[in-house]
Amino acid sequence: MTVGDSLDFSHLFSDETKARKSSPLKSCIHLFQDPNIVFLGGGLPMSKYFPWDNLQVESPLPPFANGIGESPSGDAKDTCHVQVRKNEVTKAGDSKDIPLSRSLQYGHSKGQPEFLSFVREHTQLVHGMKYADWDILATTGNTGSWESTLRIFCNKGDTILAEQYTFSSSIYAAEAQGVNVFPVPLDDHGLIPERLESILDNWNPETRKPKLLYTIPTGQNPTGSSLSDDRKVEIYRIAQKHDLLILEDEPYYFLQMDAYQKDPSQRKATEFASHDEFVKSLAKSFISLDTEGRVIRMDSFSKVLGPGxxxxxxxxxxxxxxxxxxxxxxxxxxxxxxxxxxxAGTLNRWGQGGFLDWLIGMRREYNEKRDVAIDALYEYIPESPAFHINPPIAGMFFTLNIDASSHPEFATKYQSKPELVEQAIYEKVVASGVLVVPGAWFKALGDTQPPQPTSSKQELDPNGVIFRGTYAAVPLDKLREGIKRFGLALKEEFQL
Incomplete structure (x- = not known):
């Protein structure tokens, strides 16, 4: 299939980006590797003064027959050995390894070729890119990528759109740069396209329209919701209509799992006959729908290999x-x-299939953790219309939606203010020896000056509050105990 090039979105760049020039020192750094050049042009320390001679690491070996949590024995049958030397002489991209003499040196701001080649192949394999001039750039993780995105596209006073509840650090990073974060309502299935379109169709013409939609489509943080493929198609259409860029923040993308079955006898973990079958089972990404270069996708190893x-x-x-x-x-x-x-040394030895085996193993682990968490919620959260459980199909988080107006003292002690009920619940659960965090920590509250129409700020449930927990951080027995304490605290607080 022949595909075209991306559109030019430079008109959406910030003033800072439009004024920035390329570093002239970086334009010549590739000559450092040229044996015919006596390189006197940059402050690059000689690699002989790097104190590390080699790195040796071990990991489990695909296909991870004993599970991804099993420590390797050191034997060749179950252990992947990686040894990276300092002064191994290889042309960049010609081997599995990045020698320390190069990886610890200045240069390669885009990323080391051995790393980029693996991730580029992985991206095409999983997402099937739909335009010709796409590429990848190595980053320090999605938090840093988001900080860069704000600087590249936003001026002070600009507005971006985000889910009504979203990753708090992303909100604070935007606000610190003087950028408004305007909320788009979401439900059990993620961001609501109709509300997004209504907000944009009725945007106050006296204010600058948003350039960016920031979204966490899969296993959304904090709500745990996941956008359906159909909703993504609609959101992409709306982005085209309003010349909006979509920033998909996807650290949880590979933590997709089976739909939750309340009856344990009905549960049957999905087994994949092939890597291709696994890839086809994954939700469509925004980047896989993109034919114009309108989507910026942030990927990370933080949730599948290690945050550090x-x-x-x-x-x-x-x-x-x-x-x-x-x-x-x-x-x-x-x-x-x-x-x-x-x-790079590990992934290039595992190969694309081995990395997919690892991700399939992650799916199995999180499927079990999710089931234990939701089982415990149904067991310990009081049965009441005040509480709504939304079992996630991806990610690390579960949420409990609470109707604050159902509190027996809502109108008296709490003055009909849901935020006061939320704070009381938070204090109660912490005193009970468990930490779940209130939705107020994740709530986007930005607006423009002059403001947007009242209808654009209308919440689905003005008296609703949410609490987020995770099933990723503790062993299963502690997970159940924590949810039990949460349930008892709610029962006491709501006098049930």
Whole structure:
């Protein structure tokens, strides 16, 4: 199939981006590797003074017959051995490994070739890109990618759109740069396209229209909801209609799982006959629908390998990635060389199929954790119309929706203010020895000046509050005990 190039969205760049020039020092750094050049042009320390001679790491070996949580024995039958040397002489991209003499040096702000080649192949395999000039850029993870995105596209006073409840750090990063975060309502199935379209169709013409929609489509943080493929198609159409860029933040994408079955006898974990069958089972991504370069996808190893790797990547058009590269050359320089050497060395030995085996193993683990959590919620949360459980089909989080107006003292002690009920519940559950966090910590409350129409700010349930918990952080017995304490605290607070 012949595909065309992306559109040019440079008209949406911030003033800072339009004014930024490429670093002239970075334009010649590739000559450092040329044996015919006596390189006196940059402050690159000699690699002989890097104290690390080699790195040796072990991981389980695909297909992970004993499960992804089993420690490798050290034997060749179940252990993947990675040894990265300092002074191994290889042309960039010609081997599985990134020698430390290169990974610990300046340069390669886009990312090391051995890392990029694996992730580029993975991206095409999973998402089947629909335009020709797409590419990837290595990052320090999605939090850093979001910070860069705000600088690249937003001026002070601009507005972005986001789910009404969204990752609090993303809200705070935007607000710190003087950017408004305007909420779009969501339900059990994620962001509501009809509300998004209504907000944009009725946007106050006296204010600048948003350039970006920030969304966490899969296993949304904090609600645990996941957008259906049909909703994504609608949202993409709306983005085209209003010349909006979609920023899909997808750290939980591969933590997809089977639909929850309340009756344990009806549960049957999905087994995949092939890697292709697994890939086809995954939800469509926004980037897989994109034919114009309108989607910027942020991916990360934080939830599938380890948060401390601080390694991820952005998928976007080459035109847009150029702006990220120019910024990164003057800010982060490049992601950690140690991380790139270790991750690339491991993944290039596992291969694409081995990495998919790992992700399938993650799915099995999170499927079990999710089932235990939701089982416990149905067992311990009081049966009452005041409480609504929405079993997630992806991610790390569960939420309990609570009708604050059902509290027996809502109108008296709490002055008919749901936020006061929410705070009281939070204090009660912490005193009961469990931590679940209130939705107020994740709520987007931004507006423009002059403001948007009242109808655009209308909430689905003005008296509703939510609490977020995770099934990822503790063993299963502690997970059940924590939810039990949560349920007892609610029973006492609501006098049930």
């Amino acid at each position: 790797t601080r390694l991820g990547w952005i998928v976007a058009s080459a035109k847009i990635l150029k702006a990220y590269l120019q910024l990164h050359e003057m800010t982060i320089q490049n992601p950690s060389g140690f991380s790139q050497s270790i991750v």
